[in-house]
Structures are given as structure tokens and as C-alpha cells.
Amino acid sequence: MKVMKKRGFCQLLLITALLVGSATLFFVIGALGPPSSRVTYHHFHTCVVPSAGGHIWDPTYELINDESCNKIGRHLEMEAKATLKDYPLQNILFYTQIPYIKDHVMSRLFQHLITDLGIQFSSTDYIRRLMDYGLNMLRFEVALGYRDAVQGPWHRMARANVTRTLRCQLNNWGYLSCDHLPFFELGSCHHKQYLVNLVFPSLPLGNSLKEFSGLAPVSKLTTYVMHQSIGFTRLWLALKSVCCPVTALALVWFLRRAAAAVSTSLIEKSLAFLGTCLVLYNVPLELLSLFFDCPWLLVANDFRQGLFIAALFSFWVIFVGEHKPQEDGAVKSHIGHYWRQIGVVAVTCVFLFVYEFCERGIQAVYPFYSLWSNWLSTTIAWMFIGTAALSAALYMVVLVAMVIGVYWNIKKRRENLSQMSASARNRFEAMFSHLRFFLGLTMVVAMVTVGTVVLPSELLLHHWQQGRAQYSFYSALLTGNYGLWNTYSVLMLVLHTPATADAVAADCPPERDATQKLLTKQSHD
Numbered sequence: 001m002k003v004m005k006k007r008g009f010c011q012l013l014l015i016t017a018l019l020v021g022s023a024t025l026f027f028v029i030g031a032l033g034p035p036s037s038r039v040t041y042h043h044f045h046t047c048v049v050p051s052a053g054g055h056i057w058d059p060t061y062e063l064i065n066d067e068s069c070n071k072i073g074r075h076l077e078m079e080a081k082a083t084l085k086d087y088p089l090q091n092i093l094f095y096t097q098i099p100y101i102k103d104h105v106m107s108r109l110f111q112h113l114i115t116d117l118g119i120q121f122s123s124t125d126y127i128r129r130l131m132d133y134g135l136n137m138l139r140f141e142v143a144l145g146y147r148d149a150v151q152g153p154w155h156r157m158a159r160a161n162v163t164r165t166l167r168c169q170l171n172n173w174g175y176l177s178c179d180h181l182p183f184f185e186l187g188s189c190h191h192k193q194y195l196v197n198l199v200f201p202s203l204p205l206g207n208s209l210k211e212f213s214g215l216a217p218v219s220k221l222t223t224y225v226m227h228q229s230i231g232f233t234r235l236w237l238a239l240k241s242v243c244c245p246v247t248a249l250a251l252v253w254f255l256r257r258a259a260a261a262v263s264t265s266l267i268e269k270s271l272a273f274l275g276t277c278l279v280l281y282n283v284p285l286e287l288l289s290l291f292f293d294c295p296w297l298l299v300a301n302d303f304r305q306g307l308f309i310a311a312l313f314s315f316w317v318i319f320v321g322e323h324k325p326q327e328d329g330a331v332k333s334h335i336g337h338y339w340r341q342i343g344v345v346a347v348t349c350v351f352l353f354v355y356e357f358c359e360r361g362i363q364a365v366y367p368f369y370s371l372w373s374n375w376l377s378t379t380i381a382w383m384f385i386g387t388a389a390l391s392a393a394l395y396m397v398v399l400v401a402m403v404i405g406v407y408w409n410i411k412k413r414r415e416n417l418s419q420m421s422a423s424a425r426n427r428f429e430a431m432f433s434h435l436r437f438f439l440g441l442t443m444v445v446a447m448v449t450v451g452t453v454v455l456p457s458e459l460l461l462h463h464w465q466q467g468r469a470q471y472s473f474y475s476a477l478l479t480g481n482y483g484l485w486n487t488y489s490v491l492m493l494v495l496h497t498p499a500t501a502d503a504v505a506a507d508c509p510p511e512r513d514a515t516q517k518l519l520t521k522q523s524h525d
Contacts, residue, residue, distance in 0.1 A: 008046045015495070019487050025482025026210045026239070031476035034231025041118075044094040044198065044221035048074045048087055055093060056141045056159055056199055058199050062143040063154045063197050066102075089200050094221055098194040102151055104194035107236065110227035112298055112337035113189055116180035117164070120220035127168050127178065135204035136166040142198045142368060146191035154195050158184075160368040165375060182224060182370040184261055185363045196223065232475055237284050239479065243486045245281035251275035260488060266335060270311075270318045271496055277311040278489045280304055282383050295364040302356050310349045312449070313395060315492075317341040320402045323409075323435060341398055348391040355384040378398070396450050410436065445488050451469065452481055 030036075047069035055061040061066050069075045098113070099106060111522060119129055120139070130136060141161050168178040203217055247513040258264050281304045288294050317338050335342070355371070359381070362369045371381040410432050 015211050016441075019484075019491065022487040023480055023484040027476050027480030029235070029239075029451045030479030033235050033475060033479075034229050036228065036478060037226055037234045039224060039226045040100070041222050041224050042096045042098060042100045044196075044223070045069075046076045047078055047093045047095060048091055049093055050091065056143045059156065061373045063156065063195050064093055065097060065154070065195055069095070089155065089202060092199070094198040096223055098196070098223075098225055104423055105150065105196070105225075106189050108189055109230040110189035110343040111233055111286065111289060112227060113184075113194075114226045115183040115185065115188040116224040117183040118180045118220075118222040118224060119166075119178060119218060119221070120388045121178065121217050122219040123217075126217045130166065131168060136168075137163055138166050138181070138204070138451050139202070140198055142184075142196065143165075144367065145195040145197075146193065147195075148192050150193070157194075158367050160366070160367050162373070164373050165378070173303055176261045178225060180391075181370050183369075184367040185360070186299040186367055187295035187364050188293055188359065188429075189227060190289070233286070235479070237286060240282055240284040240286075243427055243482075244279065244284065247275065247282050247486060247490060248279050250490045250493045251279055255499055265322065267315075267319055267322050267496060269494055270315045270335075272294060274308075274311045274315045274489060275493050277304075277308040278486065281308040282486070295367075299364060300358045301355065302360065303353070304355070306349055306353060308485070309449070310345055311463060312489075313345045313348075313446075314342050315337075316399060316446055317345070317402070319346070319408055319442060320399065320439065323406050323439075324344040341395070341402075343393045344398065346393050348388045349394065351384045351388040351391070355381060355388075383502060392450055399446060400443070405445055406439060407436065416443075441488070448484065449481070452477060479491060499523060510518045 039141040045066070047064050049055065049064065049069070051061075055064055059108075066075070091422075139162070141159075144157045146157050147154050164181040166178050168481075198221070200218075251272075255272060258268060258272060261268075285300060285304075286297065289297055294300075318335070321338055321341070359371050371377045413432070418486055
């Protein structure tokens with residue numbers, strides 16, 4: 001008996017060491033490795049041309065950069081406010097190049113581009129009047145171009161008439177300032193250089209107050225560009241290239257054992273679905289962006305991760321629920337018994353998918369679109385995110401309640417073990433110990449997974465402000481979660497493999513039916 005207990009304890013200790021060690025290794029790799037993202041800012045230059053709007057909408061007009069501005073117009077700096085006030089807005093065009101240094105090029109390992117537009121107004125009096133009059137809508141026309149060489153013509157990529165909502169408030173120093181505006185987003189960084197042209201058809205209060213005519217209210221325009229770092233992309237591709245074949249082998253082994261089994265339970269079926277979703281998530285699809293333009297890649301990656309999270313959440317519900325007998329002593333062996341719990345998971349995933357599709361799905365074909373551009377779409381976006389967050393919180397409450405119920409059921413069942421023989425008692429004691437361990441393990445992974453739904457944005461902001469820090473917390477969070485999910489799923493695939501017919505015949509003691517009846521007797525009392 002002591003030998004069996006010692007062996008069971010060593011098995012659980014080994015499983016714990018594998019899970020904790022693997023997750024810690026992935027976390028340390030992310031923390032000590034390159035940061036996940038990099039942020040640069042680019043100031044806009046000013047060019048006075050005969051028809052600024054024509055360069056945005058007329059395809060026969062060339063996009064403006066330093067060379068073309070000197071040919072057809074006059075290059076002016078925004079510091080010359082007195083000069084710029086004398087020109088009408090329709091003759092003033094702003095332009096900037098990404099990357100800012102002309103002989104530098106972008107890398108396809110950047111994976112994506114996410115940009116914000118920063119507008120610095122010349123006076124707080126102008127901002128205060130905008131707030132007092134409720135004139136918080138800013139409209140501008142913008143065109144985006146690209147080229148695949150340091151020298152050469154620019155090709156138009158997209159153009160739009162954009163409206164954004166100004167959100168201005170007092171900063172920490174007591175001055176009025178406005179938040180950055182969402183600008184454009186590219187799902188892949190396929191070209192070497194990008195060029196942005198921007199024109200203000202009009203500015204609020206420009207036609208009614210002379211002191212705010214022309215470009216007088218604006219003192220500086222800046223675009224903030226965020227992309228994935230080259231080092232983190234290489235690290236992420238390396239991790240996926242290692243994890244994908246490992247999880248695929250574990251899934252194939254599990255499915256072969258399931259095919260040879262006498263029967264498969266609902267837990268094993270949900271495990272097969274979980275393993276399939278994990279392998280799909282681990283496929284290094286990002287490699288395609290190194291050879292092809294894939295503006296849909298961000299949506300595809302988020303969809304694959306969401307599908308895996310949905311499968312993982314559903315598996316937890318089924319895994320816990322199948323170990324809690326009904327009143328008649330039978331287990332729930334059909335997925336329809338869990339429609340309430342899985343319905344909560346479905347609501348969470350559907351709302352997040354709709355938000356994702358409405359944001360990045362549209363940006364794949366129209367990069368200047370943003371759900372945060374006006375009050376109505378912002379309210380709808382927060383409704384989707386809030387509903388998903390409430391559903392995730394409700395899911396955790398339900399899962400915790402189910403786990404507590406299973407623990408309580410185990411406690412009542414153990415009271416019947418004294419009536420069994422020593423061998424049967426030892427066998428079920430070991431079974432209960434393993435079940436308690438896996439339930440606790442599941443709860444830890446579930447809390448970490450649900451908790452990190454809120455944390456990433458805050459940690460990403462911290463990394464943005466502390467870009468030169470020694471450790472990258474957001475990178476560690478990404479790689480740590482990735483390692484935790486892979487290790488947990490592989491352990492479940494290996495340790496919950498269906499028993500084959502030969503194994504069942506060799507492991508069927510004569511007292512099995514009697515002990516099972518004894519264990520379920522408590523449910524009838």
C-alpha cells in the first residue's frame with residue numbers, strides 16, 4: 001500500500017514538475033528575449049501645392065514626398081505659422097514616410113503595422129472652445145502609398161475620407177491635451193516603404209473665427225507606428241515550429257488509441273477536438289507573410305487562438321462535469337447536458353469574434369476603418385467587449401461551482417471506502433487523489449487563462465512607456481501562456497488516452513461492479 005501511494009505521489013510530482021517547468025521556461029524565454037513590439041514616431045512635413053485634395057483622390061496625380069514637393073510646390077515647416085496662415089487649407093498637404101529615414105526599409109518580419117495620429121493644437125483656448133461648442137469631430141482626407149525599392153515611383157494602396165472623434169482632457173500638468181486618434185492598420189508589412197498624404201478640407205471654428213483660420217490651430221502632426229519586433233517574430237516562429245510537430249504527434253497517438261478503444265467517452269471526444277484546435281493554432285502560418293502579402297493574417301491568427309480557447313473552455317466544463325454523477329448515479333455522457341455552460345462560452349466567443357471581424361476584418365480591405373472613430377461605433381464596441389468580459393466572469397463562477405461540487409462528491413464517496421477490500425480501497429484512493437490533482441491543475445490553468453484576457457493591454461501600455469526596460473513583461477506573458485496551454489493539452493492527451501480492448505480485459509477485477517455500485521449508492525441516499 002505504501003509503495004502504491006509513493007508511486008502515485010511520484011507520478012503527480014513529475015506531472016507538476018513538467019507543467020511548471022515548461023511554463024516557467026517559456027516565460028523566461030519571453031522575458032529575457034526581445035520585446036514583442038516596437039514603437040516609432042514620424043513627424044509630418046508640410047507642402048503647399050496648387051490642389052492638395054487632387055493628390056488624394058485623382059489617380060493621375062503623384063503622391064507627394066520630398067522630391068515631388070520641390071517640383072510642383074513649396075516645402076514649408078509647420079513652425080512658420082505666420083506663412084501658413086496665408087494659405088487656404090485646400091492648398092496645404094501633409095506627408096510622411098515610413099520608415100522616416102529615406103534609405104531605410106521595412107521588414108516583412110514586422111508582421112503588421114498599427115498607427116495612431118497625434119495632433120498638437122497651438123493653444124488650449126482653441127481646445128476649450130471646441131469642448132464648449134461640442135465640435136469634437138475632425139475630418140481629413142488621406143492616401144496611403146507604397147514602393148518596393150528605396151528609389152522609384154509610389155503606388156497607391158488606399159485612400160479615404162476619414163472622420164475621427166477628438167477626446168480632450170486635462171493632463172497631469174493641468175493643460176488641455178487630446179488623445180491620439182486611430183489612424184490605419186495593415187495586417188502584414190509586405191512592402192519596403194510606405195508614404196502617407198493627408199489633407200484637412202476644414203478645421204472646426206476655422207470659418208467662424210479669424211484667429212483660427214487656415215492652419216493656425218494646428219502646431220504639429222505626428223504618426224505613431226507600432227509593429228512586431230524582428231527578434232520576437234523569429235522567437236515566435238521558432239516556438240511554433242517546435243510545438244507544432246510535438247502536439248501533432250501527441251494528437252495522432254491519442255487518435256490511434258481512440259480508434260482501437262472499446263468505446264470513447266465524452267471527455268475523450270472533447271480532448272480530440274481540443275488537440276485538433278491546438279495543432280491548428282500551432283501551425284506557423286506567419287511564415288506565409290514572408291513570401292506573400294497577407295492582410296488577413298491578423299484576423300486568421302486571432303480566429304485560430306479564439307477557436308482553441310473555446311475548445312479549452314468547453315473541455316474544462318466537460319472534464320469537471322463528467323466526474324460529477326447525476327442523482328441516478330449515471331454520468332452525463334452527452335454534450336447536450338452542458339448546453340448552459342457551453343452556451344456561456346459560445347456567447348463570449350461570438351461577441352469577441354463579431355468585434356474582431358468588424359474591426360480587423362474590415363481593416364484587411366479598408367485599413368483606415370476603426371470602430372473607435374465615433375461615439376456610436378465606440379459604444380457598440382464597448383458593448384461587445386463588456387458582454388464578452390461578463391460572460392467570461394460568469395463562466396469562471398460556474399466552473400468554480402462545478403469543481404467545488406466534485407470535491408464535495410469525492411468527500412462523500414470516500415466514506416464508503418471502508419466497506420471495500422484493501423486492494424479496492426487503495427485503487428479508489430489513488431483514483432480520487434489523481435482526480436483532485438487534475439481538478440486543481442485545471443483550475444490554475446483556467447484562472448491564468450481568463451485572467452490574462454484583461455492584463456495584456458495594460459502590460460502592453462507599460463512596455464510602450466518603458467521600451468528600454470531590461471525585461472519584456474508582455475513578451476513573457478505571450479510566450480508563458482503559449483507554453484502553459486501546449487504543456488497542459490499534451491499532458492491531458494497523454495494521460496487520458498482511451499483504454500484499448502486488451503487493456504480493459506487485463507484490468508477488470510471481479511469486484512469492479514460491486515465497488516462501482518457501492519460508490520454510486522451515496523447518490524441515491
